[in-house]
Amino acid sequence: MRLLLPILLALLVTPAAAHEGHDHGEAPPPVNVNVAPRAEAVSNLFEAVAVAAAGAVDIHLDRRETNEPVSDASVELEADGQLLLAEAVADGSYRVPFAAGPGSHDLVLTVIAGSDVDVLALTLSVPEPPVAAPASSAAISPASILGDLQKRLEAADPLLLLGVATGFLGGFVAALLIRRRPTAAAALALLLLAPNLGRAEVALAAIPAPAQATARDVAQRLPDGSLFVPKPTQRLLAIRTAVTEAGRHSGTVELAGRVVPDPNASGYVQASLEGRLFPPEGGFPQLGQRVERGQLLATVEPTLGAADAVDIEQQRRALDQDIALARQKLDRLRRLVGAVPEAQVADADLELKGLLERRAGLESGDLASEPLLAPASGVIAAGRAVAGQIATPGSTIFQIADPKALWVEALSFSSEPLAGPATGLPAGGSPVALSLLGIGLAELGQATPVQFRVTGSAPGLRAGQLLTVLAEAESTREGLALPREAVVRAGNGQALVYEHTTAERFEPREVRVAPLDGARVLVLAGIGDGARVVTQGAELLNQIR
Secondary structure, three states: OOOHHHHHHHHHOOOOOOOOOOOOOOOOOOOOOOOOOEEEEEOOOEEEEEEEEOOEEEEEEEEOOOOOEOOOOEEEEEEOOEEEEOEEEEOOEEEEOOOOOOEEEEEEEEEEEOOEEEEEEEEEEEOOOOOOOOOOOOOOOHHHHHHHHHHHHHHOOHHHHHHHHHHHHHHHHHHHHOOOOHHHHHHHHHHHOHHHHHHHHHHHHHOOOOOOOOOOOOOEEOOOOOEEOOHHHHHHHOOEEEEOOEEEEEEEEEEEEEEEEOOOOOEEEEOOOOEEEEOOOOOOOOOOOEEOOOOEEEEEEEOOOHHHHHHHHHHHHHHHHHHHHHHHHHHHHHHOEOOEOHHHHHHHHHHHHHHHHHHHHHHHOOOOOEEEEOOOOEEEEEEOOOOOOEEOOOOEEEEEEOOOOEEEEEEEOOOOOEEEEEEEEEOOOOOEEEEEEEEOOOOEOOEEEEEEEEOOOOOOOOOOOEEEEEEEEEEEEEEEEEEHHHOEEOOOOOEEEEEEEEOOEEEEEEOEEEEOOOOEEEEEEOOOOOOEEEEEOHHHHOOOO
């Protein structure tokens, strides 16, 4: 009899299996919108949020237009006839020792920040705490249910139990063979144990449900697509806003450009003859090393090729023959002294000396070396000189450039005239201020060459670097100017901005934008004048789910 009890219990607790093509996994948790009781107020200067805490009220104070925390203010709270002074606890946050009980509380905040004084009125509503359900005194433990079940089985007819168990096992095996739920075979066991099911239901109902997680003020995306971002989270993300203002702004022409050295402050070091390179005293200059105009950078020692060697040998032999003839002539004239003029003897002697000097110079093979001097002051931008390297005529040994004198060459495919100021946007770098130098008249294909000068400091900018040039055009357009980081991309690729509608609520607005300059874009449609738009931290807000 004791062997049948585990079998029946195993049939009762057999887990349910999922049908093919179905999943009985847990559903995703709902968005937590049950936040702490709070109230907010806004004026022309400040924006305040009061949050009920344990035995206190936390007040978060920001500038209305910029959402910048106000950390050096004097804050007083008037609540239920009490005038309380707030204590600064964090950047732009204050705590007031006021226990807000259930009900509605009218709060008045007096804020003094420098020369700005303002009074804000809030209404804080605190709901009644939930009443916990009383535990049942008639709770029955699982051990008592199992004991009672064992007594009933021991008191039952053994043959009847054996038949029931055989039927259970047969139904269980049949259910497995036809790939149905194994627990279907336990239906007869439930009928047999019906007297205990009532008590089991009571016991299960008496088991306390797991306590719900305490709601926290966490940033979350609401079902309508807007964002709830508590003030402490805004502090961590450094959210800043600006009020939009419509106006007319100069148009922008986008060009593809490349950084080049200023030709007046740069140069190439090239060899004019073929020879071997030799370093000066101290060695070749290194990349990035500062050099001055006229400084010796390398020396080219001329070398002779096979054809040159043949020519020199032919010249040597010709000179040897001429020298021999000149000696014979001079000797003959000297034997005829008195019969020939002395001037003729002197000319023959002079001719022989000239031939001997030419022969000596050809024999020594010493050709004049070429010094390579720096044509301009600057740094070595390119170069790879090795001692003994063969330099060919016209080959570039070094390139010298001044990092403080750079130009930008761009191609314009637009016929719109340019006004002058421009901005360069290198990939992954900071914007660079440019000034217009000139516009070419000859078209390169379908583009017009344009040259700009880099003005101001441009750390990290180097010759040959590609960048995008935003040149100011003479035409103007109507729109809202916003920083580039204020515009983010939605999941569908649409450009959008986040509008700060209330103290802790942000709503996405789809917009149409056009480039304005290196730091700003022009919003042409999608948002109106006077809206508070997130200008810093928009990309972080866009990641909230």
